[in-house]
Amino acid sequence: MKKNLHNWKEVYEFAKLKNCMYSIDYEIFPQNDGNTKPLLLSLNKDEFYCNCKELDKMRGFEAKSHSTSEYACDQLRNYILINAKGDVFPCEKFYLKLGNIYLEKIEKIWKESKTLQKIQDIKWGDLINCSNCAMNKYCLRCPGMAYRENGDAYSLSDTACEKAKIRKIIMEEI
Numbered sequence: 001m002k003k004n005l006h007n008w009k010e011v012y013e014f015a016k017l018k019n020c021m022y023s024i025d026y027e028i029f030p031q032n033d034g035n036t037k038p039l040l041l042s043l044n045k046d047e048f049y050c051n052c053k054e055l056d057k058m059r060g061f062e063a064k065s066h067s068t069s070e071y072a073c074d075q076l077r078n079y080i081l082i083n084a085k086g087d088v089f090p091c092e093k094f095y096l097k098l099g100n101i102y103l104e105k106i107e108k109i110w111k112e113s114k115t116l117q118k119i120q121d122i123k124w125g126d127l128i129n130c131s132n133c134a135m136n137k138y139c140l141r142c143p144g145m146a147y148r149e150n151g152d153a154y155s156l157s158d159t160a161c162e163k164a165k166i167r168k169i170i171m172e173e174i
């Protein structure tokens with residue numbers, strides 16, 4: 001993201017011109033083998049502060065508190081990742097192997113994996129640190145991010161906390 005920070009508006013205009021679908025994601029994650037070198041490409045606090053308002057507008061972000069019954073991630077309930085080797089994961093951020101499609105049917109993994117069901121069923125009320133956090137309405141925390149950072153999908157996420165703090169300052173300035 002750091003490298004194309006000054007080009008995202010052009011990409012956005014191009015997508016609109018061509019009537020293409022687009023999505024915004026400024027999170028950078030460590031490699032799947034734990035190598036943290038890609039994190040050097042993350043936006044620093046100042047870069048995020050200067051771009052947050054426009055990026056949030058493009059992704060349709062609205063500050064709203066999360067109810068305890070709200071799922072921590074809707075995408076996890078409708079999505080699955082299969083890599084080139086056939087290994088199955090909840091998503092690209094949640095790198096926890098669930099099985100392999102060459103050894104069992106994807107339908108069986110989707111319907112019967114207890115690990116997947118547990119991850120899909122995480123609700124905001126299950127997140128001890130986050131459910132009562134005053135910043136949770138500004139936060140885009142995700143279970144995969146927390147899992148990558150701390151090995152615990154229920155924990156807070158340091159990178160999400162940092163961005164929520166900045167977003168709170170910006171939104172309260174308006």
Ligand code: SF4
Nearest residue numbers: 130133139157161164
């Ligand atoms: S990740 Fe941090 S900012 Fe976000 S809800 Fe949890 S404690 Fe609050």
